[in-house]
Amino acid sequence: MVKTSSSARLARSRVWAEPCLIEAAKKEYDGVIEEFLAVGEKLFGPYVWGRYDILFMPPSFPFGGMENPCLTFVTPCLLAGDRSLVDVIIHEISHSWFGNLVTNASWGEFWLNEGFTMYAQRRISTEVYAPWGEPTPEVWSSPLDTQSHPAAQALLALFAASS
Numbered sequence: 730m731v732k733t734s735s736s737a738r739l740a741r742s743r744v745w746a747e748p749c750l751i752e753a754a755k756k757e758y759d760g761v762i763e764e765f766l767a768v769g770e771k772l773f774g775p776y777v778w779g780r781y782d783i784l785f786m787p788p789s790f791p792f793g794g795m796e797n798p799c800l801t802f803v804t805p806c807l808l809a810g811d812r813s814l815v816d817v818i819i820h821e822i823s824h825s826w827f828g829n830l831v832t833n834a835s836w837g838e839f840w841l842n843e844g845f846t847m848y849a850q851r852r853i854s855t856e857v858y859a860p861w862g863e864p865t866p867e868v869w870s871s872p873l874d875t876q877s878h879p880a881a882q883a884l885l886a887l888f889a890a891s892s
């Protein structure tokens with residue numbers, strides 16, 4: 730188990746892994762998960778689930794990550810050693826607001842979960858990795874960022890009203 734915050738007060742996140750993965754997990758995520766949560770809260774409101782833990786699944790786990798309230802399942806393939814795949818964690822954290830907190834009414838609208846989550850992921854990534862306010866080119870390549878799609882307009886208006 731790796732606590733991802735140096736402060737006991739802020740230790741709302743832990744990483745769970747087999748003993749052979751603990752050091753790699755600590756190197757990959759020490760201190761960053763709380764930062765992602767804090768930026769998510771700044772952008773989208775309180776994180777309502779209390780804890781946010783990550784559980785490393787066996788290598789046969791067929792997905793990069795699977796969000797669940799309080800506990801995200803991830804593949805050990807994310808342990809790249811250089812934090813280059815940390816965007817998967819940002820994505821799963823983004824599901825705390827879009828998918829877990831607010832979700833689609835039917836499977837036909839499932840794209841809303843992933844669409845809003847990708848938007849949130851890129852907003853958090855931009856805030857953490859490009860704090861000077863210059864969006865990375867990838868950020869604005871999403872169809873939701875064209876500002877012409879009605880869903881993008883509604884989402885942008887919602888975020889503008891909340892900031």
Ligand SMILES: [Zn+2]
Nearest residue numbers: 820824843846
């Ligand atoms: Zn997703």
